[in-house]
Each structure stands twice: as C-alpha cells, then as structure tokens.
Amino acid sequence: MAQQPPNQTxxxxxxxxxxxxxxxxxxxxxxxxxxPAAIDRGKATYGVQCSFCHGSDARGGEGxxxxxxxxxxxxDRSGETIAPVVQNGRPDRGMPKFDLSAAQIxxxxxxxxxxxVAGYDISRDRPPSIVVGNATAGEAYFKTxxxxxxxxTGDLKGLAGKITDPRSLQQAWLMPGxxxxxxxxxxGGALAVxxxxxxxxxxxxxxxxxxxxxxxxxxxxxxxxxxxSRTIRRDGDTPKVEIHDPLDxxxxxxxxxxxxxxxxxTAYLVTLK
Amino acid sequence: MTAKTxxxxxxxxxxxxxxxxxxxxxxxxxxxxxxxxxxYSGDYSGKRYSHLTEVNQSNVKNLTLAWTSRxxxxxGNAAGGGxxxxxxxxxxPTIIGGEGAADASxxxGNANIRASILEVNGVLxxxxxxxxxxxxxxxxxxxxxYFWKTKGGTHIGNRGLGMWGNWLYMETPDDYLxxxxxxxxxxxxxxxIANFSQQYxxxxxxxxxxxxxxxxxxxxxxxxxxxxxxxxxxxALQWKWYSVPMKAGDAGLETWSGLDAASHGxxxxxxxxxxxPETHLYITGTGNxxxxxxxxxxxxxxxxxxxxxxAVNVDTGKMAWYYQTSPHDTHDxxxxxxxxxxxxxxxxxxxxxxxxxSRNGYFFTLxxxxxxxxxxxxxSDTVNWAKGLNANxxxxxxxxxxxxxxxxxxxxxxxxxxxxxxxxxxxxxxxFYVPTSDNYSMYYLTETDxxxxxxxxxxxxxxxxxxxxxxxxxxxKTGKIAWQxxxxxxxxxxxxxxxxxxxxxxxxxxxxxxxxxxxxxxxxLWHSRIGQVSNAPETYMLDGHQYILVAAEGxxxxxxxx
Numbered sequence: 056m057a058q059q060p061p062n063q064t065x066x067x068x069x070x071x072x073x074x075x076x077x078x079x080x081x082x083x084x085x086x087x088x089x090x091p092a093a094i095d096r097g098k099a100t101y102g103v104q105c106s107f108c109h110g111s112d113a114r115g116g117e118g119x120x121x122x123x124x125x126x127x128x129x130x131d132r133s134g135e136t137i138a139p140v141v142q143n144g145r146p147d148r149g150m151p152k153f154d155l156s157a158a159q160i161x162x163x164x165x166x167x168x169x170x171x172v173a174g175y176d177i178s179r180d181r182p183p184s185i186v187v188g189n190a191t192a193g194e195a196y197f198k199t200x201x202x203x204x205x206x207x208t209g210d211l212k213g214l215a216g217k218i219t220d221p222r223s224l225q226q227a228w229l230m231p232g233x234x235x236x237x238x239x240x241x242x243g244g245a246l247a248v249x250x251x252x253x254x255x256x257x258x259x260x261x262x263x264x265x266x267x268x269x270x271x272x273x274x275x276x277x278x279x280x281x282x283x284s285r286t287i288r289r290d291g292d293t294p295k296v297e298i299h300d301p302l303d304x305x306x307x308x309x310x311x312x313x314x315x316x317x318x319x320x321t322a323y324l325v326t327l328k
Numbered sequence: 329m330t331a332k333t334x335x336x337x338x339x340x341x342x343x344x345x346x347x348x349x350x351x352x353x354x355x356x357x358x359x360x361x362x363x364x365x366x367x368y369s370g371d372y373s374g375k376r377y378s379h380l381t382e383v384n385q386s387n388v389k390n391l392t393l394a395w396t397s398r399x400x401x402x403x404g405n406a407a408g409g410g411x412x413x414x415x416x417x418x419x420x421p422t423i424i425g426g427e428g429a430a431d432a433s434x435x436x437g438n439a440n441i442r443a444s445i446l447e448v449n450g451v452l453x454x455x456x457x458x459x460x461x462x463x464x465x466x467x468x469x470x471x472x473x474y475f476w477k478t479k480g481g482t483h484i485g486n487r488g489l490g491m492w493g494n495w496l497y498m499e500t501p502d503d504y505l506x507x508x509x510x511x512x513x514x515x516x517x518x519x520x521i522a523n524f525s526q527q528y529x530x531x532x533x534x535x536x537x538x539x540x541x542x543x544x545x546x547x548x549x550x551x552x553x554x555x556x557x558x559x560x561x562x563x564a565l566q567w568k569w570y571s572v573p574m575k576a577g578d579a580g581l582e583t584w585s586g587l588d589a590a591s592h593g594x595x596x597x598x599x600x601x602x603x604x605p606e607t608h609l610y611i612t613g614t615g616n617x618x619x620x621x622x623x624x625x626x627x628x629x630x631x632x633x634x635x636x637x638x639a640v641n642v643d644t645g646k647m648a649w650y651y652q653t654s655p656h657d658t659h660d661x662x663x664x665x666x667x668x669x670x671x672x673x674x675x676x677x678x679x680x681x682x683x684x685x686s687r688n689g690y691f692f693t694l695x696x697x698x699x700x701x702x703x704x705x706x707x708s709d710t711v712n713w714a715k716g717l718n719a720n721x722x723x724x725x726x727x728x729x730x731x732x733x734x735x736x737x738x739x740x741x742x743x744x745x746x747x748x749x750x751x752x753x754x755x756x757x758x759x760f761y762v763p764t765s766d767n768y769s770m771y772y773l774t775e776t777d778x779x780x781x782x783x784x785x786x787x788x789x790x791x792x793x794x795x796x797x798x799x800x801x802x803x804x805k806t807g808k809i810a811w812q813x814x815x816x817x818x819x820x821x822x823x824x825x826x827x828x829x830x831x832x833x834x835x836x837x838x839x840x841x842x843x844x845x846x847x848x849x850x851x852x853l854w855h856s857r858i859g860q861v862s863n864a865p866e867t868y869m870l871d872g873h874q875y876i877l878v879a880a881e882g883x884x885x886x887x888x889x890x
Binding site: 081082084110114120121124126129130172173175176177178179180181182185186187188222225226229230270271272273275291302305306310312314317321 | 481482483523524526550551728729734735739770777784785786793816837838852855
C-alpha cells in the first residue's frame with residue numbers, strides 16, 4: 056500500500072517513551088541536523104538505489120530489513136560504517152554490492168539519519184477516526200444499559216458538542232472524571248462528576264459525613280459541610296467507614312462491556328451534538 | 329534436605345572461596361538469608377524470607393525508628409574544594425567518574441531509591457541511576473558517595489549493586505558496569521556492557537555467582553536482549569546468552585518471521601534472577617518481544633525466548649530449559665519478575681519448584697530442574713486478554729485484545745497486574761506474596777502501516793480505572809489466592825515484600841505507610857507513616873539487634889527494638 060511521506064520532524068512533545076529523567080537532556084540524542092543539500096542528494100540516490108528493498112522511509116521494503124533500527128546504521132555517523140556494506144554487499148543475505156562513492160554514501164547516510172529514532176516511535180499512518188461502531192446499535196445499548204441514570208435530552212444533552220474529540224468522548228463516558236494509572240490523560244474532566252463521599256460512624260453512633268479526601272488502613276480524611284478537613288483514626292473495622300463513589304456503576308460495567316459495545320455506544324454518543 | 333546440604337558443599341568446592349579481610353566471600357553468598365543482606369534478594373533463592381526472629385509477632389508493636397538518612401543524588405558534594413563540601417547524605421565526599429559530557433548537576437536532588445540495598449559487615453551499599461553510596465548501617469551516616477557523569481540513556485531506575493570480595497558492581501543507564509572499592513568508593517574500572525547508540529539502558533542489579541558477574545540490560549527500540557557473564561576481577565566477558573535467535577540455526581528461529589525480526593526481537597533481561605547452587609542454573613525472566621505492540625512483523629509464532637522463564641547454566645552460558653509465560657506478547661508485559669525458588673512438597677513429594685507471578689496476570693509453578701509446568705492460575709480476575717490456557721498451561725492470547733482502531737478495553741494495563749517489585753515466599757505459611765492490581769486501559773491502534781511500528785510505538789494506551797490494589801497471598805500448590813488485603817485506595821501495586829521467621833510480612837502501602845502484617849492471614853500488626861515507600865523492605869542483624877530497613881521519598885529508614 057502507498058505510504059505517507061515519512062514524518063521527519065515529529066512534534067517536540069512526541070518523546071513519550073519510558074522514564075525520562077527530569078532536567079536531563081534527551082536520553083538518546085538525535086543525530087545532529089544534516090546539511091539539507093546533502094539530505095536532498097542522499098534522498099535522490101536512496102530513492103534510486105535502496106528504496107525498493109529497504110522502503111522509501113528506510114523501515115524495510117521488498118526483502119530488505121528496516122535500516123533505522125539496524126546496528127550498523129545506529130552506530131554510523133556519516134556513512135563510515137554503512138559504506139563497507141553498500142560497497143561490498145551482503146551476498147549471504149542477497150544484497151548486491153553498489154558502485155557508490157564515499158561521498159554518495161555519506162549523502163545517503165545523511166538522509167537515513169534524518170529520520171527520528173530516539174524515544175517513542177511516532178505513528179505515521181494514523182487512522183482518520185476512532186469511531187468504528189454502529190450508532191443504531193449504540194442507541195439500543197444506551198437504552199438498556201445507561202438510560203436508568205442518564206438521558207440524552209437531560210444530563211447528556213449536547214455531549215458531543217462539549218467534547219468534540221471522539222476518543223476523549225469515549226474515555227469520558229467509560230470513566231468520567233479521569234483515567235486510571237498506566238495511561239496518559241483521560242479526558243473525563245470535561246464532565247462534572249460528583250465527588251465520592253464518606254460516612255464515618257463512630258462507636259458512639261455519631262455519624263460524620265463529607266467529601267472523601269484520602270483514606271488508608273489507618274486514617275480517613277474528609278471535608279465536612281463547612282469545608283473543614285477532618286481526619287479520623289481507623290483501627291480495623293472501627294469506626295465504620297462507608298465510601299459512596301458515584302463512579303461505582305461505571306467501574307462495575309468495565310467487566311461487562313465488549314469492545315463492540317464500546318464502539319457502538321461511542322458511535323451513538325458522537326451524534327449528540 | 330540432606331542432598332541439598334551435600335551438594336551445597338560441593339558447590340563451595342567448585343567455586344574457590346574468595347576471602348579477603350572484611351570482604352564478602354562467594355561462600356557467604358551461598359548461605360540462606362540471615363544476618364547480612366549480601367545480594368539483590370538477600371540470598372540466591374529470591375524468597376526474601378529472613379531467618380531472623382528478634383523482631384516477631386509478639387513485639388513488633390514496639391518497633392521504633394533507629395535512624396533516618398536523606399540521600400542526595402548528583403555531584404553537589406564533589407570533593408573538589410579540599411573535600412569540604414557538605415550534603416550528599418551526611419557530608420561524605422563525592423567521587424566523580426563517568427564518560428559523559430553531561431553537566432554534573434544533572435539529576436541532582438532527592439534520590440529515587442528503588443534499589444535493593446546490600447548490607448555487609450555493618451555497611452549498607454545502595455544506588456540510584458548514576459549514584460552509589462556506602463552508609464553506616466548503625467546510624468545512616470554516608471561514608472562515601474560515587475557519582476557517574478552520564479552520556480544519557482533511560483534513567484528509569486536502578487535495582488541495586490552486586491558485591492564480591494571488597495568490590496561493588498553498578499550498572500549505569502548509559503550501559504557501563506562500574507567496579508568500585510567498597511571501602512573507599514574509588515573506581516577500579518568500568519567496562520561497556522551494551523551499545524548506547526542502539527538505545528540500550530542498564531538498570532539491573534548485577535548478581536555475583538562464584539567467579540561470574542551476571543548482568544543484563546534493557547532496550548525500548550527493537551534491539552536483542554542478552555544476559556552476560558563477566559569476570560569479577562577484570563570485567564572481561566566470559567559468555568553472552570541472547571534471548572532471541574541471532575543467526576541461522578539458532579534455537580527458536582522458527583517462531584519468528586525471519587532472522588531480521590528475531591534479531592530485532594527484544595526480550596531484554598533487566599531484572600535479577602535467582603540461582604540454584606545444586607544445578608548451577610541461574611533462572612530469570614525475559615522481557616517483551618519487540619516491536620512490543622504492532623507485532624505483525626514478528627510473524628504468528630510465539631517469539632522465543634521472549635516473555636519467558638529461562639534457566640541458564642552459569643558455567644557455560646547455555647540455556648537448560650525455558651517456559652514462556654506470555655507466548656507472542658503484544659502488550660509489553662515483560663516476564664521480568666524475579667522468580668522464587670521453593671523447596672517444598674508438591675503432590676505429596678518434596679520437589680524443587682520455581683514460582684512466579686507475571687505482569688500479564690497469571691501465576692505459575694514450575695519444576696525448576698526441568699522447567700516442567702505444574703500450575704497456572706489467574707490472580708487478577710479482571711484480566712481479559714487471553715482466551716484460556718493451552719495444554720502446557722500457557723495463556724492463549726486473544727488477538728482481538730491486542731488493540732483496535734476504536735480502542736480495545738484490556739486488563740491489565742501496561743503497568744501490569746503486578747510488575748518487577750520483588751515478591752516473597754514464607755516456608756512457614758507455604759504462601760507466595762505479591763503486590764497485585766486489577767486495572768484497565770484502552771489500547772488504540774494508531775499505526776496502520778502494515779509493517780507496524782518500532783519499539784513501543786504504534787498504539788496509544790489511555791488508562792481507564794484501577795478497581796483494586798492488593799497484597800495477595802497465593803498457594804503455590806494450587807495457584808489459588810489464600811488471602812488478599814485490599815488497600816482502601818487503588819493507587820497501584822506496592823514496591824516489594826519481605827517475610828521473616830518472626831512470622832511477619834513487611835510491605836509499603838498506598839498511603840505512605842510501612843506496614844507489618846501477619847503472613848498467615850494479612851492482619852495488620854504495626855505501621856509507621858514515613859512517606860511513599862519506594863523499595864522492598866529488608867532486614868539485617870547488627871550488634872545483636874535486628875533492623876528493618878526501607879527507603880521512602882529519598883531517605884532511608886531503619887527500625888529496631890530497644
């Protein structure tokens with residue numbers, strides 16, 4: 056299939072790989088920017104000599120491997136480690152030798168090194184939309200599963216006008232109020248979700264209620280009706296602590312959805328402009 | 329157990345004991361965990377079960393802080409001005425090494441201590457990326473601080489130091505193994521252990537076995553994983569074992585689309601393994617195949633020997649057996665969990681077992697001599713990526729749960745149902761303890777190029793929810809959960825576990841507490857709020873007193889009884 060032109064200058068924030076240290080330079084430095092004229096010359100030569108086997112974007116083509124992740128290319132600065140392979144070939148792997156000068160190979164190297172390697176690999180052929188479901192089926196699913204709590208003419212009126220990006224909308228209805236650990240940035244914040252509340256029943260029978268602030272096995276902190284923070288000691292089951300999380304129905308549904316349900320429901324909800 | 333004693337004796341004979349004044353001998357390293365903590369898991373078994381009993385169920389309520397000490401990373405305390413600089417955890421001089429041009433102040437500040445900490449003869453040795461310290465185990469005073477000027481690399485963490493004689497071994501994120509003099513912190517030598525331009529990064533705690541230093545590395549491009557054995561005196565290479573096929577004829581090549589895919593197939597070895605002195609087998613977990621998500625370029629096969637438990641003979645570097653816990657993984661769920669060696673009854677007969685709980689949500693019991701599969705169970709009931717188990721007890725992946733343009737709802741998330749933080753096993757209870765989590769993410773396919781992406785690319789993961797985080801106790805005989813302590817918040821799994829013969833289990837919780845539990849039932853016995861615990865608790869005995877040691881928010885905390 057036809058390939059999009061390679062993305063040679065991905066956005067600066069694209070480096071979302073693991074564990075970047077704060078305040079430190081990029082973990083794996085890019086090649087310094089090459090001479091644009093050399094890159095252009097190299098691209099032309101590469102297009103003629105190399106791209107059939109290795110792909111127009113050097114990620115592999117008809118029989119030839121991906122060059123961007125190849126050790127010889129990664130070690131190379133300006134053609135010095137690439138040249139012996141090009142000039143001698145790799146007969147054992149079916150690669151012929153090429154009658155190219157050191158200067159031509161240096162240009163080819165400049166072209167290959169213009170592709171980003173460090174950090175997270177940027178998607179080049181992005182799907183146009185994440186909306187892949189059936190809106191009619193989604194409407195039926197809404198009526199059976201969601202309508203007990205939600206209404207498209209009430210709380211969800213104009214939902215797709217408020218959250219215009221379909222993926223953000225999908226994440227928002229899956230878990231309003233934000234994502235869990237391990238992913239980046241749920242967009243559920245666009246929806247007003249009532250906070251979790253807690254009721255603490257002291258041994259005396261007195262009940263203390265408020266907005267849930269934090270809890271562990273030893274303390275519970277709530278914000279009471281006056282806006283004041285109260286921390287209460289816990290010792291096993293004493294006092295009794297009951298948490299009311301308005302997202303519990305959404306959490307419980309996670310065990311029941313099929314991906315098709317999710318896609319259909321999103322296809323329906325994006326129509327609620 | 330007599331056989332074990334006899335063969336352990338033979339092992340001493342095979343590995344000439346290196347005894348130096350105050351140093352750590354290879355024989356010391358063969359002993360079960362007792363007064364010292366001389367290697368990553370305390371001893372080679374990976375059990376993290378201490379025989380110490382001074383602190384026990386009857387008195388743990390009196391456990392109290394002995395000392396605390398803040399570790400400051402970076403070169404701010406360089407001994408340039410006549411050694412007069414202060415900081416660095418108590419005024420000890422900082423010794424600077426390294427090959428990088430980076431500003432020596434890079435990464436300075438609070439140390440993120442994820443490492444297992446060695447304790448040998450009253451001195452603690454710990455590290456974070458680019459930093460190592462020696463600390464007095466009696467009062468937390470820093471004795472020296474070593475700082476490595478880095479070239480870069482992924483600075484995700486460092487899992488600990490290795491020790492042999494008077495020498496310490498540290499991996500650096502830019503792929504060197506550095507040998508330090510434990511007495512002074514002065515560098516003895518450093519050697520390159522992986523190629524930085526191929527984007528390797530090194531975090532593993534080196535494991536010393538006899539006259540071998542075993543080191544592994546990580547990589548998030550598509551470069552091949554390997555385990556190496558180096559000479560502890562010189563750093564010279566003894567052998568190298570690749571976790572993926574690297575040339576025609578290599579075992580497992582038929583499980584890949586071809587040699588280029590195999591030799592760019594990942595499977596990095598970045599977590600310390602366990603070692604059986606009777607069989608000379610070092611058993612460790614391998615990482616995910618690569619490209620991690622868009623795996624079509626890898627072919628339809630199982631991609632050996634990625635995401636597997638592998639047993640490698642330390643003398644020869646040859647693999648004796650493997651068991652793949654995630655065949656053809658498509659979610660970056662490394663099988664990089666330190667396996668635990670258990671000698672216990674199975675079906676009424678004593679047996680040499682290996683147990684592991686994998687990031688993919690499945691628990692396994694294997695025979696560690698042969699690799700024979702014995703038990704598989706699912707320890708997180710939200711896990712939904714597999715259709716079931718095959719005849720060999722391996723989860724069978726559901727390709728519909730790889731990813732979808734419209735998003736696939738998958739449990740667990742990339743962080744996993746558990747991860748690398750160390751589990752524990754108590755022979756007293758026969759239970760295996762592991763931090764676990766029930767969680768979901770949406771996985772969106774973002775790369776429709778039929779060749780897929782490289783490394784971790786080609787998808788976007790968006791977190792949905794964590795339904796529960798737990799301290800989980802599993803019966804190795806059945807794989808069934810014996811008990812679970814559910815944390816009141818779902819902040820993810822904890823950072824590792826210690827059990828002791830004092831019938832105690834120590835672990836950090838989600839609320840910033842170090843907690844002691846009853847390992848029989850999970851009952852809470854003691855806690856102290858010290859901040860977010862960042863490593864697995866440990867214990868050592870000094871001057872007739874047992875210490876409990878843990879790191880939180882850049883500081884060390886040592887507890888004992890008075």
